[in-house]
Amino acid sequence: MFPGENWFFFWRTSPSLWESKLSEFQGPSPVFVPIFWGLHNESPDVLDFGNYRPETDLKRLYDCAQRVGREIALLLPLSPAPFLPNGGLPSYLARNLLIDNNGLAVAVLDNDTRLNKMYSFYDPRIFQAFRGFCSSVSRYLSENAIACDVYGAKAYSLQFGRALSFFNDHSTTFNRGFDRYLAQMAHDGELDKEKVLNNPGEIETLKKNYSKQIQSLYEQVAQESLSANWAGELSFSFLGGGSSDIFERTSEHWEHPSSYFSQLLGMTTLDFIPSSVLLSPAIKKDPLIKALGEIVSEPFIRSHMQNELYDEEYSSKFNPIVFFELFRNTNPNAFIKDGLVQFLERQFSWTFRFKEALNVNFDEEFGNKIRFFKGEGLSASDFQSVIKLFMNGSRIFLDLTGMNEDLVRRLDTFVLENSLKEEKINYVSPVSKITLGEGIIITYRSEKLEDAPLLKKLKFWETLISYLNIKHLDIQADEAGVYYFWHSRPSNAYELSYEEIRRVSIYNTTSYKKKAKISGAKNFAFLKTVDQRKVEVKSTPIGIEVHLLPGGSVSLDFGFYE
Known part of the structure; x- marks a missing residue:
């Protein structure tokens, strides 16, 4: 078990201690238990689930968890896993190294500073063996009445603010597979190979499509084989998992907890479940360990698991505040060019989320979050979902740049046929505000913003939002080394004067004294401080001042009322 984590690497400890480890664990549920392929399948003809070595016995582990009332969830890696030797592969399949876009082999330091080399999942032999292993795991779970959920685990790292999947590969193994992919498409008449090879942009698009297709094959095989236990897929991002982290992590003199705070918060913004299983216990001290416990909480984890009981069980607990959702379609930089990300980072730090896909349950309420959509790449079905969201009272920003002209006409027709109120202005970009009850659609054109100075972009978004x-x-904090994160929960029976309680947690990751100011505002009342460590909190006529000693942290609760 890891400090600040709900992960259990069961093979690292004696089976005789499993029950006590699970019983003593005080972290969030469920406990994530990785399925280590290389542990159970050391040679091609041998599958071991406790037949030869007791540490491979998943049935024994499941029974231990049942006896102590601890929920476990099995994680089946769908990409190279940075926390496992060989990325989780059996040694007999670890043949072709994973290569990054700089031509370097991908390797990761684990929490004992062992170097785990990653290997390409584009090798057809690995896929065929993975198919067989999934079938074996499914049969084992069924025969032993192991009724816990199985999730497919996708692994990422965060480097320079960008999420990089451990499935990505630039090796000759990938290139050989891609060549076969092009040849098959050419054979089927879907492309002219000679023209494509002379178009670098088209080549990159096809490589992305090929990569998605191979990844979807692994996902499909896992889901079909383990259908009786399958609960979905989870995306994890690993602190310290980037190639750029290796040098700093090789010495305790260079590694510092402050290095991981921006990664931790950035991972939440990118909608991952952060994990610190790669970090050594020595580095996981306050305030980092405190932040991990407060941010990667059980409600946070359950929200990613899309548990059916999530709303009922956890809606009354503190959850991260999310004001904005940004749907990027296929372009990861879509909201950077028009200045939106820069504005949100300044004015609403860590209260926005990037989303890759629009998954909507129309039985939910939509009025709280503000959603941003890019017209470029927007499908007809997603456009219809945007309209439904609007009609259900959602507030939406829609970028018309690059949007299919037929969809633009459908939007205009929708406004006219329903006699909707529409206001139009020219402010840097043509802007239109369409309203229906509480629902709002604000359209704009990002092409008008991209070449504008940053200050002009920031003013544009400030005005519209x-x-x-x-x-x-508003929080004003010393820029270097002070981080903060917002949570909220509904008020309880003793707090009826307020609609909700908002909590801000502030952390000083430096070796110096730091200060933060929270300006007073209408609709908010300061209630109390929580878990104050090396911190002095002062109330002033204009707000709250927080003085933090090195490593200091505190949470402050505010009541919000209309």
């Missing part, structure tokens, strides 16, 4: 009257407290 001010229309939505978001109530939020």
